[in-house]
Amino acid sequence: MSAASAERDDGREPTAPVQRAASSLSVEPVRHQGAQALRGVLLDRGELVGQARRPDGEGDRHRISDAVSDQRKTREATVAIAGAVLARDGNLDGFSDPELADLVYGFSRWPDQQKTREAAVAIAGAVVARPGNFGGFSDEELANLVNGFGKWPEEEKARKAIVAIAGELGSQGRRFSTFSTPALVRVANGLSRSIEEGEIAGEIAEPALLKDRLHRLAHYLQYAEDRLQQADVRAVASIFRAFGKAQLLDDLAALAQPGLDRLEVLRAAPEFKRDNNLETMGNLCASLLPLARSPKSVLRWHRRSALNLLNAIQPVVERKIDAYLKLGQAERTSGANASRFPALSIYQVLKSRAVLETLYRRPYVDGDELALQARQQELHGKTRQILDSVRALIYADLSYKSWNVIAEIEAKEPLEALDAFMAQNASMIQAQHAAASFDVHRVLQAMDHEPRPPQGDAGLMRLPVVDMQGRPLGDEAELRYSIFHRLTSGAVKVVAVRLKGAPTGAMLTRTLTVEGVPYRMDLFGGSKLKPPEKSLNQLASQLPFAAQEVPSGKLLAIPYAETAPGTAFEQLSRAWAPFKEAYYYTQRRGFASPPSIPGIGPHDYALEGCFKLSLLPDRPAGTVHPFRFEGRDGEIALRPHDGCGFIRASLAERMPAIARARHDAPERMRAFADKRQSALPSSALQHYPRSVEVEQETHEKALAWLETHQSLTAEELFRTVTGGHIGGSGAIAVPSSDEYLHVPTGKSKTLTRDTGVLVGRSPFDKPNLRPIAADRVRSARDGDRTAAFLDQCVAFQYSFNVAHRSGGACRRRSDLLCQRHLDRCAGRNVAGGLRRARSGDVCRGRKVSFALAEGKGPGQGRHRARVRRHPAGDGGVRARLFGCGSDRRTKKARRRF
Numbered sequence: 031m032s033a034a035s036a037e038r039d040d041g042r043e044p045t046a047p048v049q050r051a052a053s054s055l056s057v058e059p060v061r062h063q064g065a066q067a068l069r070g071v072l073l074d075r076g077e078l079v080g081q082a083r084r085p086d087g088e089g090d091r092h093r094i095s096d097a098v099s100d101q102r103k104t105r106e107a108t109v110a111i112a113g114a115v116l117a118r119d120g121n122l123d124g125f126s127d128p129e130l131a132d133l134v135y136g137f138s139r140w141p142d143q144q145k146t147r148e149a150a151v152a153i154a155g156a157v158v159a160r161p162g163n164f165g166g167f168s169d170e171e172l173a174n175l176v177n178g179f180g181k182w183p184e185e186e187k188a189r190k191a192i193v194a195i196a197g198e199l200g201s202q203g204r205r206f207s208t209f210s211t212p213a214l215v216r217v218a219n220g221l222s223r224s225i226e227e228g229e230i231a232g233e234i235a236e237p238a239l240l241k242d243r244l245h246r247l248a249h250y251l252q253y254a255e256d257r258l259q260q261a262d263v264r265a266v267a268s269i270f271r272a273f274g275k276a277q278l279l280d281d282l283a284a285l286a287q288p289g290l291d292r293l294e295v296l297r298a299a300p301e302f303k304r305d306n307n308l309e310t311m312g313n314l315c316a317s318l319l320p321l322a323r324s325p326k327s328v329l330r331w332h333r334r335s336a337l338n339l340l341n342a343i344q345p346v347v348e349r350k351i352d353a354y355l356k357l358g359q360a361e362r363t364s365g366a367n368a369s370r371f372p373a374l375s376i377y378q379v380l381k382s383r384a385v386l387e388t389l390y391r392r393p394y395v396d397g398d399e400l401a402l403q404a405r406q407q408e409l410h411g412k413t414r415q416i417l418d419s420v421r422a423l424i425y426a427d428l429s430y431k432s433w434n435v436i437a438e439i440e441a442k443e444p445l446e447a448l449d450a451f452m453a454q455n456a457s458m459i460q461a462q463h464a465a466a467s468f469d470v471h472r473v474l475q476a477m478d479h480e481p482r483p484p485q486g487d488a489g490l491m492r493l494p495v496v497d498m499q500g501r502p503l504g505d506e507a508e509l510r511y512s513i514f515h516r517l518t519s520g521a522v523k524v525v526a527v528r529l530k531g532a533p534t535g536a537m538l539t540r541t542l543t544v545e546g547v548p549y550r551m552d553l554f555g556g557s558k559l560k561p562p563e564k565s566l567n568q569l570a571s572q573l574p575f576a577a578q579e580v581p582s583g584k585l586l587a588i589p590y591a592e593t594a595p596g597t598a599f600e601q602l603s604r605a606w607a608p609f610k611e612a613y614y615y616t617q618r619r620g621f622a623s624p625p626s627i628p629g630i631g632p633h634d635y636a637l638e639g640c641f642k643l644s645l646l647p648d649r650p651a652g653t654v655h656p657f658r659f660e661g662r663d664g665e666i667a668l669r670p671h672d673g674c675g676f677i678r679a680s681l682a683e684r685m686p687a688i689a690r691a692r693h694d695a696p697e698r699m700r701a702f703a704d705k706r707q708s709a710l711p712s713s714a715l716q717h718y719p720r721s722v723e724v725e726q727e728t729h730e731k732a733l734a735w736l737e738t739h740q741s742l743t744a745e746e747l748f749r750t751v752t753g754g755h756i757g758g759s760g761a762i763a764v765p766s767s768d769e770y771l772h773v774p775t776g777k778s779k780t781l782t783r784d785t786g787v788l789v790g791r792s793p794f795d796k797p798n799l800r801p802i803a804a805d806r807v808r809s810a811r812d813g814d815r816t817a818a819f820l821d822q823c824v825a826f827q828y829s830f831n832v833a834h835r836s837g838g839a840c841r842r843r844s845d846l847l848c849q850r851h852l853d854r855c856a857g858r859n860v861a862g863g864l865r866r867a868r869s870g871d872v873c874r875g876r877k878v879s880f881a882l883a884e885g886k887g888p889g890q891g892r893h894r895a896r897v898r899r900h901p902a903g904d905g906g907v908r909a910r911l912f913g914c915g916s917d918r919r920t921k922k923a924r925r926r927f
Contacts, residue, residue, distance in 0.1 A: 105140055108136060108137065108146060109143050111133070111136070112143070112146045112150075113145050113149075115133065115149040122152070122156040126166070127166035128166075130156070130157060130175075131167060131171035131174045131175055131178075132174075133149070133153060134174060134178035134179065137150045138177065138178035147182055147185070150178060150181070150188065151187045154188045154191035158190060158191050164198050169204060169209045169210075169213060170210065170213050172195055172198070172204065172217075173209060173213035173214070173216040173217050174216065175191070175195060176195055176196075176217050176219075176221065177217070177219055177220045179192050179220060180192060180219060180220030180224055183223045183226070184227050192220055193236050193240065196239055197239065199217070199243050199246070206246070207254065211261055211265055214257070215265050215268045215272075218244065218272035219271075221243060222273070224236075225275075226275065244276055244278055244281065248281035248285055251285055252285060252288075258285065258289055259288070263293065263302075263305075264306075264310050266289045267310070267313045267316075267318075269285060270289060270317035270320070271313065271317045273285065279320075279324070279329055282321075282329065283328040283331070283332065286321055286332040286336075290321075290336065293339060294335075297342060303350075303366065306366075307366050307367060307368045308351065308376075309368065309369035309371065309375050311346065311350060311375070311379070312374065312375030312376065313375075314343065315340065315343075315347070315382035318339060318382065319382055321335075322386070323385050333389075337386065338395060341386060344386070348412060350366070350367045351376060351379065353367040373420075373423050373427030373428050373432075376416070376423070377428055377432050380424075380435050380439065381435045383409060383412075383413045383416075384413065384438050386409060387406050388406075390402060390405060413439055414440075417436060417440075424436070429462060430463070430590075431543070433455075433590075436451065437450065437539070440454075445535055447539045448540075448550055452590070452594055452595075453595070460591050462591075463548065463591040465589075466523075467598055468517075468518045470517050470518075470602055473516060477640070478639075479638075479639050480640070481638070482637065482684060483633045483634065483684070483685065484636055488633075489511045489513060489516035489633075489638075490509055490512075490515070491509075491511075491512045491524075492509055492510075493507050493510065493512075493526050494525050496525050496528070496544055497527070500544040500549070503528060509632045510621075510632055511622070511632050511633055511636045513636075513831050514616075514621060516638075517602065517606070522588055522599055524588055525544055525586070526584045526585070526586055526587075527542065527586075527587050528584050529559075529582040529583055529585060532582075533559065538551065538552040542587065548591075549588060549589055550587060550588065550589075551587035552585075553587075553593070553613070553616075554585065554586040554613065554617045554621075555585070555617065557618065558583055558586075560583050561582050562583075566748050566749075567744050569744075570745070571744075586617055586621065606831070618829055619830075622829055627690065630687055631686070634685065634687045635687040637682075637685050641681075643832070655670055658670075659819075661815060661819060663815050665815075667767045667770065667772065667815075669765040691824045691826070692824065702825075703760030704776070707757045708758060708760035709749050709755070709756070710753045710754075711792070712748070712749070712752035713794045714798070715728075715753065717794070717796055717798075727754075731754045731755065732754035732755055735755045736755075758780065758788070759780035759781060763789055766816065768816075770806050770807070770816075771787055771806060771807045772814055772816040772817040773787075774823075775809075775810045775811060776821070778810060778811050786801060786804040786806075786807065789801075789802055
């Protein structure tokens with residue numbers, strides 16, 4: 031379509047002459063036409079498209095039908111012209127600037143055709159390379175170029191051309207006041223599309239330039255009040271969508287009120303129903319969504335007006351959808367109820383109605399509560415009727431892109447939307463995206479050997495990170511060992527999704543698309559869900575009231591089709607993560623992060639193989655634990671708890687990461703918080719009654735510290751004001767059985783002074799400080815047995831995955847036992863009633879195929895392990911490993927200081 035025909039679509043007279051060719055011109059001779067003739071054919075074909083899209087009243091029914099029947103020929107002619115442009119092999123000197131603009135505008139009508147894409151990209155390169163660049167283009171032609179190239183923003187040449195044109199816009203070049211309103215709309219559309227793709231490509235300068243030009247455009251529209259006051263529905267909706275897509279929310283907020291006021295005037299006009307077809311109404315509904323639901327403070331002021339407008343136009347929208355479904359094929363592409371993309375238009379309506387029926391209540395809108403509830407129910411019922419009548423159309427045209435909205439409409443409980451939709455549409459989902467197939471039993475059989483680090487590429491994976499739109503982020507995914515990847519043979523493609531702020535129900539009950547595949551992210555939680563905390567210096571550097579990016583965490587996501595009933599993943603999940611608690615610990619157990627040890631390899635923190643395992647029953651409440659540590663010189667005062675686990679240290683040291691943590695290793699690793707000071711948390715004292723003694727002591731310590739520090743950083747100032755800058759050497763404490771604090775040699779210099787030790791447990795949301803008097807502190811230097819034992823200990827966080835062996839092989843059914851399984855079945859799988867364990871004792875039990883993965887560095891995390899070493903009679907070393915094996919019991923153990 032030419033620039034001239036586009037202007038007439040907007041109710042304006044042609045601005046350029048149109049050269050007509052016979053509508054019956056064959057496609058093949060087009061390849062050999064000159065530049066002027068090619069343009070003439072394209073304009074003629076574009077006129078036919080324009081006629082087919084005009085409202086009723088501009089031609090009789092026969093003319094409309096003829097134009098519609100010529101759609102296929104129009105596409106073929108356009109593709110043929112694009113082929114002729116490509117045949118020139120980049121030599122486009124024979125085309126004038128206006129001709130190139132017309133060609134790009136015509137090609138943009140068929141963006142899904144490969145040749146039109148390639149021809150437009152070729153023109154983009156030629157336009158940028160021309161001397162004088164854009165001096166030969168009129169304002170309307172520049173707008174056509176921006177909008178046309180914007181149909182392929184993922185193409186670098188097209189994006190570069192838009193950036194070059196954007197550099198000419200604004201006060202230093204082409205003033206926005208010289209553009210018509212429809213041209214400004216096209217400019218805004220092209221710029222917003224390119225911003226998103228530029229950010230995906232990792233560009234910084236280009237999106238910044240484009241955002242600046244859009245910001246200038248918003249500033250112009252804000253002060254040129256007549257622009258929005260005279261705009262039609264399509265123009266206002268397009269402006270809203272462009273700024274919303276570019277995430278320029280402040281600019282959108284500035285234009286929201288005049289735009290909403292203009293839309294309200296247009297809605298009240300008698301010709302509103304006639305002049306705006308179904309496609310325009312769909313775009314209008316989509317454009318109002320950011321104003322109706324955004325939690326951003328700058329947009330919340332307009333929520334009520336947007337919701338009321340959305341509600342007011344629904345009767346018109348409902349009638350247009352009903353009329354569209356009753357029309358013949360010819361009338362569906364022209365007239366008041368037409369849409370070129372009916373599935374998309376109706377989908378936009380359904381999406382906005384789902385938001386409207388949720389938010390159309392107090393306090394978001396005014397009105398009687400019962401009346402508002404009745405309107406919500408009415409909206410819901412009609413939305414279900416619309417969905418039932420257009421379901422096949424939407425599935426055929428939009429496929430998985432519509433699943434989120436349909437699932438939300440049909441779900442009785444919002445959090446069950448994805449599961450309910452899967453239960454009803456499993457066959458359709460799997461027909462479009464087949465679930466992965468893998469054999470866990472075969473993988474377990476491959477682990478039936480002596481414990482050792484994984485071999486080859488076993489379990490190695492890279493975890494890509496995407497944003498909430500499924501777009502890959504720039505960070506290169508690190509290589510890690512994953513037991514989930516191992517068990518599934520890498521068939522299930524997992525991604526990590528970086529969230530925007532705190533997760534919400536709406537966020538978790540939708541799919542996102544990654545490389546054309548719908549994913550769900552509501553299955554796995556864990557520590558990655560927590561956003562990274564800002565340091566005090568980072569917080570202090572923030573300007574007051576300045577907009578700051580909210581830190582966010584990550585969630586793991588898997589393809590939606592994998593969760594259909596009967597898939598290999600679903601069967602694995604029933605055995606591997608059957609409890610609700612699995613949501614929180616599966617991430618750590620299945621996708622453990624590599625330890626922060628320099629030079630560590632991806633297989634150096636995992637063991638696979640056949641292990642001997644014993645399970646002991648839980649002890650009754652209030653009874654003494656039957657298991658006690660005992661060394662050669664007497665009892666070791668450590669307190670085990672239910673959920674603890676023991677393996678030989680010699681077995682654990684087959685894991686290279688643990689071997690490096692040994693005290694006699696060639697490169698000894700530093701202990702946790704070694705030579706590092708810990709400050710008293712600012713919230714630690716606020717839960718205690720006011721004390722004059724504590725106040726005086728804090729004051730004295732603060733003055734003493736300030737005497738040696740004249741210039742303070744932001745963090746030092748904060749620590750001094752909130753806690754007197756009280757600090758000391760840090761360490762990790764595990765429960766003892768004799769009410770004493772046992773300090774190993776490495777910490778004796780700092781933790782055995784006459785003043786005693788203060789032990790704290792985070793989070794400090796209650797009184798969690800425990801002072802330990804000096805007479806209750808024992809040191810290895812004083813000959814304390816337990817402290818000497820700790821001198822030989824190594825701690826690490828671990829996860830384990832177990833499968834039973836039966837009759838010499840892993841059983842097909844119920845193969846896998848997760849950690850909770852082991853805790854709960856301990857009462858019926860008792861290997862022996864051990865009362866005392868001496869060095870060298872072996873806990874015997876059934877053999878299991880087992881994978882042990884160490885999650886963080888030594889001394890970190892909730893699971894604390896202690897390796898016990900004693901010289902054996904034969905001169906060798908025998909060892910045991912002590913660890914807390916369940917989150918619930920570990921928390922209980924850590925509460926007991």
